[in-house]
Amino acid sequence: MRRVASAPSPGRSSLAQLILIVPWVALVIAAWSPLRDNSFLWHIRAGSIQANGIQVLTEDPFSFTMHGEQWLTQSWLGELFYDWAEMATGMGFVPLMVLFLSSLTMVGIGLISYRASRSVSATAIVLVLSTFLLISFLVPRPVIFSFTLFVLVILAWERPAARWTLPFLFWVWASVHGSFLIGLGYVLLSLIMRREWKWLRVPVVSGVLTLATAHGLGVVTMLVAFGEARDTLLLLSEWRRPEWWSAAFLPLAGGVVIIVYGALRGRITPKHLWLLVPFLLLGMSATRAIPSAWLAIVPLIAIALGDLNVGGRKRFSMGATAVFVSLVLVLPFLIRDDGALDPERFPLTAVGALSEVNTFHDDVTGGYLIWVEGPGRMVYLDDRAELYQERIGEFVAVRNGDMAWEPVFARDEIGQVLLKKGEHLAVELEAAGWSVSYADVSFVVLRP
Numbered sequence: 001m002r003r004v005a006s007a008p009s010p011g012r013s014s015l016a017q018l019i020l021i022v023p024w025v026a027l028v029i030a031a032w033s034p035l036r037d038n039s040f041l042w043h044i045r046a047g048s049i050q051a052n053g054i055q056v057l058t059e060d061p062f063s064f065t066m067h068g069e070q071w072l073t074q075s076w077l078g079e080l081f082y083d084w085a086e087m088a089t090g091m092g093f094v095p096l097m098v099l100f101l102s103s104l105t106m107v108g109i110g111l112i113s114y115r116a117s118r119s120v121s122a123t124a125i126v127l128v129l130s131t132f133l134l135i136s137f138l139v140p141r142p143v144i145f146s147f148t149l150f151v152l153v154i155l156a157w158e159r160p161a162a163r164w165t166l167p168f169l170f171w172v173w174a175s176v177h178g179s180f181l182i183g184l185g186y187v188l189l190s191l192i193m194r195r196e197w198k199w200l201r202v203p204v205v206s207g208v209l210t211l212a213t214a215h216g217l218g219v220v221t222m223l224v225a226f227g228e229a230r231d232t233l234l235l236l237s238e239w240r241r242p243e244w245w246s247a248a249f250l251p252l253a254g255g256v257v258i259i260v261y262g263a264l265r266g267r268i269t270p271k272h273l274w275l276l277v278p279f280l281l282l283g284m285s286a287t288r289a290i291p292s293a294w295l296a297i298v299p300l301i302a303i304a305l306g307d308l309n310v311g312g313r314k315r316f317s318m319g320a321t322a323v324f325v326s327l328v329l330v331l332p333f334l335i336r337d338d339g340a341l342d343p344e345r346f347p348l349t350a351v352g353a354l355s356e357v358n359t360f361h362d363d364v365t366g367g368y369l370i371w372v373e374g375p376g377r378m379v380y381l382d383d384r385a386e387l388y389q390e391r392i393g394e395f396v397a398v399r400n401g402d403m404a405w406e407p408v409f410a411r412d413e414i415g416q417v418l419l420k421k422g423e424h425l426a427v428e429l430e431a432a433g434w435s436v437s438y439a440d441v442s443f444v445v446l447r448p
Helices: 015-019 023-031 038-053 076-117 120-137 143-158 160-176 180-194 201-212 218-228 249-264 270-285 287-304 318-335 363-373 390-400 405-411 424-431
Strands: 416-420 435-439 443-447
Touching (some): 023 120, 023 318, 120 143, 120 287, 143 287, 160 201, 180 201, 180 270, 180 287, 201 218, 249 287, 390 424, 405 424, 424 443
């Protein structure tokens, strides 16, 4: 017999209803946490160059190692927004942007969950799990746009009357992040799962429009470049297979357990494997893929939890509800950080000690240097693995002492290095006679 959650008492709130707004605390704190995303910083400067040149980037403008090489920036539309926002507000737009997009994503997850389960309790559980999983991925780089766009795509696909908004959503998505291909995969797999062949023209038109962005067919070139850089990407922690006990993977594993529970209840059927299996494999392929995998299986988790009613008898008065909501909405703003750049991650003062010569540094510093002094100062490298390819592996080997630094420095005419204080290469260079021209608690600048 179908169990229907009891209707809320007039003027009183259930525990599940109160839990729905708890993720707000984490979202506010995350939005104003110290900025550590080096990728976001070079995206800002890419936006400046494109706005001033009135054209998208098609070659590398930032590094002395790959300058002029073919390179297409996938996120051109987001970068133009970054440039406009920085000119209008400085870096003050960053926390507000992160809070807005992450809140919109969470609201979308809540709507998806409630539509699939018709249960406030189930929706609350999905939102809490989503918060734990997504919180470390809510950074200002363009990927944050993809989370919001993915939930909008899922919501639009679930309503036949809204499905023709998908071509526009995918055009925007293809202009801000390369993960639009995952969204197209979701729509196609969902179509196969439901055998709604008459709607095949929607993803077809959507796919065609992704080739009508500023880069045209270059969108395909970018995806191929990422595929060819797979071995290089594995050198970056976010592209490696996730740790089974990581904070990001555990909620995903919990979601799978819930889906199995739903299968035992008869709510999840074999047809749902069309979505579950591909996206579970995606989530297991790389840490960076976990959020997309999670968003894709949120409807299945909600279906599995359908009709759940936890604590339905416990009701709170309007007064108690008002106090709780006020605390949840206001308290995180009182304990938030200032949202400034993290001085332990970026060389905020060390950059002033650099001379105008080729500098060896890591990818994090590269992103910062592009933002603060680029493109006037060319960098050694940053985190654009699809551009640098084998140079990333070379850099890691030199930095860790697995490869001699002398021939690399001679080839690239390195005149100084900016490294973390105490790291292996810095110590080795000092032993080889390089002198320290600057040092603070986190960074050191050395010259021969």
